[in-house]
Amino acid sequence: MTSAPHESTAKQAAPLPDILSPAFAADPYGAYRIMRESAPLIRHEATNSYLVSRYEDVERIFKDKSGEFTTENYDWQIEPVHGRTILQLGGREHAVRRALVAPAFRGADLQEKVLPIIERNARELINAFRHTGEADLVDAFATRFPVLVIADMLGLDRADHDRFHGWYSTVIAFLGNLAGDPEVAAAGQRTRREFAEYMIPIIRQRRSAPGDDLLSALCAAEVDGVRMSDEDIKAFCSLLLAAGGETTDKAIASLFANLLAHPEQLAAVREDRSLIERAFAETLRHSPPVHMIMRQTATEVELSGGTVPAGATVTCLIGSANRDESRYREPDRFDIFRSDLTGTTAFSAAADHLAFALGRHFCVGALLARAEVVTGVNQLLDALGELRLADDFTPFEQGVFTRGPRSLPVRFTPVPG
Template sequence: MTTAPQEPTASHASSSPDILSPAFAADPYGAYRTMRAHAPLIRHEATDSYLISRYEDVERVFRDKAGEFTTDNYDWQIEPVHGRTILQLSGREHAVRRALVAPAFRGRELQEKFLPVIERNARELIDAFRHSGETDLVEAFATRFPVLVIADMLGLDKADHDRFHAWYTTVIAFLGNLAGDPDVAAAGERTRQEFAAYMIPVIQRRRSAPGDDLLSALCTAEVDGVRMSDEDIKAFCSLLLAAGGETTDKAIASIFANLLGHPEQLAAVREDRSLIDRAFAETLRFTPPVHMIMRQTAVEVELSGGTVPAGATVTCLIGAANRDESRYRDPDRFDIFRTDLTGTTAFSAAADHLAFALGRHFCVGALLARAEVEAGVNQLLDAMPDVRLADGYVPSEQGVFTRGPTSLPVRFTPVGARPDRG
């Protein structure tokens, strides 16, 4: 890097919040306010990146209408644990690979083939605690549900759930290893080898004898004469387990943490289940599962607060941008009824929040996450109509790169053996 951003003042730069500090991990939102107001562009030495925190800047990076940004950062950020993925591709190569995987995550196929899988997995998990009158929603449901759904969609053995969960937890730790801990890095690279040893034989068997599952569809799909290699499919499955597991896990936990903290909004959602979409969209804005996504500059770029040189890493602080005062009214308030967030477009590339990114790299699994959240929240509310936090418990988030509640003990009056919905 040859130039530094023209920050407001040198003293301001020296007093900017440190995203690797314990204080930031405990509560990043105050730090985000300071950044947006006084240091919208920070050269962060420890991560060798430029931090941006304002909505207009993060939106510009994600949309990238001028071709100023690339995903070359994923070469070192995710390839060591996943292999080369669709996130690293551009142009026709990216368009073809996305066309190969996208159909399973679109409306009709998702609804007809995979919604029953989602509903069944939610029901089976809830059946294990519906009569108990108490549970930890994170441990008993949120951390298990999305991984089981993805394993079921792929036609993998759900008895291997603990292995899948351990792998994606290690991968997420690798992605969030901003301080460069060598043990975390080594564990992530071991996971790539272990996952490949598990998946490649499964992929080869599925090529020989395809079934009616997503993995078979990936093995047989063809667009413009291009088919996915074993390595392509393995990398995509690894990415799907990690990204789809971690984000939906934290989203479901956060939705309930937010609603339980706002009983009147919880009551509204309980009475009108069409509000689940709004609750999910507002949770994605207010407490997004992923707080930062990186990009690389292809050219020198002017952003709020100064200049970023070509070839630099830009850390887009989603958690900060989604609470930007210039974009949202009273942004530090959770409000599923807010008028400056559009629920109908919240799960598309036209979203007016940044939790799924935007543009050509908009999250391909957004509709899957929506379907999982709708099914999960519906069935949980049916099974626990008077759900409330355990006495004296105050939910708290943990994490820097990804963030959400690690525990959510609740109490409820048990109802019938089966939910009315699903």
């Protein structure tokens, strides 16, 4: 990592593991701590971006009340794999598109239409292993659950689960391709074509014969005379599959990894299920599924550590900001009872963690994620008694752009049901 004085007045960083290095991938949190303390703004040549690590700076970038930051970076970052999505829009165009899709993820639609889908999928997956006494919670549940929920919400064939999972894994690899591997890039672009070939005929069929599903609702939705095109809907479905699948997958896995590492907190959650939301919120702070979100500067901007020129890409290090010592007490400690994190607002734009971003681009699926996690964790705790990690297994996170346990083998006492 280097500072480029002719492009920024960012301070020269102390020696750090580069964000593309194996050392950083093994433990980003130690590097984050050094960044916050001595190099809060780093010009990173390999990714052609400025790394921002402090909470106050990332919060300011996400809220952006003065128009200093845009999402134009998504033109090259996500459009090649999704097509043009709501994330790239601003102003009235963004407000109208968000109004078209948001109703499905909140209020009556979430409670009446989506919650039964969530409950059914959690139950079916858990029933497949609840009597065995052992399971890998990642493979048997976390990676399957959110994808099946999204497929059912959209009214897609759940027999295509493996294709959906393959597509979203390829898309996430593309988004995290910080080193610019051409094969990863080509696979992502190939996925865009394959997903379009799959989805566009289904979208056209729903327009002519709508059903009682999210895809049909998107086809019919209209706000201020604006309706979504086939391409708009396809791009949103692609984004939903990748963002909703990957993030909820890793959040559930990390939540259980954290609770299993703190048996007294697991026991408290098992006893008082209202604590599930606090455990989820603390997981989002302590072990966020997405560690990096990018923005682009619309003008020259002063941040902690220096100046970023107009038109530059800024990489917001959520994994660092969420452990900022100036914002959280003992930030590296997982504590569902901490007083400096507000559970009641953790899934709204007033959240005091940064895992869902903030401001007008706050994650539209935050309440869906909460419903999935609360339902899934409740059902797992009901079915799995005396839950513990498999012998000699220590959970460890993997990934740089997105991060979480790839495996979580557990032993448990089956609960009749």
